[in-house]
Amino acid sequence: MPAGLTIRDCAAGSDTLLALCRDFESGRLAHATLLSGESGTGKRTLAHLLAQGLLCAGDGPKPCGSCRECRRYAARTHPDALFPAPAPREKTIKVDALREMIDALSRHSLEGGTRVIVIENAERMTPQAQNCLLKTLEEAEAGTYFFLTADAETAILPTIRSRCRCVRMQPWPEKRIEQALIKRGIPSDRARTLARYCEGSLGRAIAMHEDESYWQARDLVRRTFLSVQKTSDIAAAAVLLKDQKDNGDRLLDILEQEIRALMHSKMTNEADTADDFPVHFSGASVRDLRKILECLLTARRQKAANVGWAALSEGLMQTIAEEASKWQQ
Ligand SMILES: [Zn+2]
Known part of the structure; x- marks a missing residue:
């Protein structure tokens, strides 16, 4: 995740994302959010910013990136942040990973009352795993938030989709990326070059900027x-x-x-x-x-x-x- 990127940065210029951003800021975020879109549209970055933001204990815009909760989230050591993923050397997310998650949800004492689960590439869940997730979504307690990302929304079971706020992410137009980069203090000629070559991804543009x-x-x-x-x-x-x-x-x-x-x-x-x-x-x-x-x-x-x-x-x-x-x- 590029350092210093904010949820507002990710949402700039898109009405759908700004609505999501406002709901986050006013504490009305849906219990489960599915972010879908082609590679490079920023869905992973946004999912993690929202999840980290929910746990952040800093003042001002969240996530602050520097409080204890943010640092633990970034290091993947926050006890209230779970990331079900494929087992090593496997391509799919098996039901075992979901069972482990459910187990962890039932076991952990809540530090701040909020727990977040981020499932990247949710389409990699086997049908069995998706069914297991569905049950969890149905029964999840208040304060538990799920963020799923997928290249294509349709790869996720309709029953899961119907329980999620589904947000389709679009590649950013060049001009919008250029403006966002200038706002971050990147000189305009470099911002223009980055915008041209980052294939519509602000995250990629920032990574390129930092790659000497x-x-x-x-x-x-x-x-x-x-x-x-x-x-x-x-x-x-x-x-x-x-x-x-x-x-x-x-x-x-x-x-x-x-x-x-x-x-x-x-x-x-x-x-x-x-x-x-x-x-x-x-x-x-x-x-x-x-x-x-x-x-x-x-x-x-x-x-x-x-x-x-x-x-x-x-x-x-x-x-x-x-x-x-x-x-x-
Ligand atoms: Zn923080």
């Missing part, structure tokens, strides 16, 4: 693949890439991300991305960029077939340099 190795790799891609303008530039760039064999997949991923973003901006006439790009790319057409992507695909195949990193990265730069020399004529 990503920025180093991106910088390297810019100083090599995206800087060669003629064949004679390749030798110097090759020196920078020499020891990057183990980092090769990541560099190719970033290069593809960058080229696709530029291509998208050319197709939609969005100036933002193009402005952010090395200036010699301004002459590139969508067709030229597609050709670079095709060569990138070839490079990936070569890498999978154990072709040397130096040969394939230089081959790719050769194509880019040949294309770039045409743009400048």
Whole structure:
């Protein structure tokens, strides 16, 4: 869970989530909440923030992240927070995990009267486990809150869904992520880049922001693949890439991300991305960029077939340099 993210951050811009947020703040949260949506929509982050927030003993907006309860929640040692999950080396959540949860619910003395149960990927519960959960939902005491997350709501038994407040989470639009990042104090040019590449996930954007190795790799891609303008530039760039064999997949991923973003901006006439790009790319057409992507695909195949990193990265730069020399004529 990205540090410092608040429930309000997660809910910004969505009426459904703001309603959920208001119910949380006024202590009217439903007894069971099912958050569903594609990967990266923030359902897991929100589920944990709500659960932690219910246990938080801090003043001000909850969860505060620093009180004893919050710290115990984050460390997964809070006695009133339960996380039924697949057993080690198993993919499904079996009924045993649910029985253990029920056992723990009956055994623990309540510290603050509130208990939370978070079941991530609830669709991984076997039908038997889902039936066991259903009984628990029917009989749960006041002060016990369940949070379920699932990629698709329909993977959960209708009888369970009918006892949950079902909230569908949507990928965030780029603009909304950019604004949320700026609000967190991230400089606007970086916020724009993050918003473009985080696939609609604020959590992913923040993780990328904090991952220094990503920025180093991106910088390297810019100083090599995206800087060669003629064949004679390749030798110097090759020196920078020499020891990057183990980092090769990541560099190719970033290069593809960058080229696709530029291509998208050319197709939609969005100036933002193009402005952010090395200036010699301004002459590139969508067709030229597609050709670079095709060569990138070839490079990936070569890498999978154990072709040397130096040969394939230089081959790719050769194509880019040949294309770039045409743009400048
Ligand atoms: Zn707290």
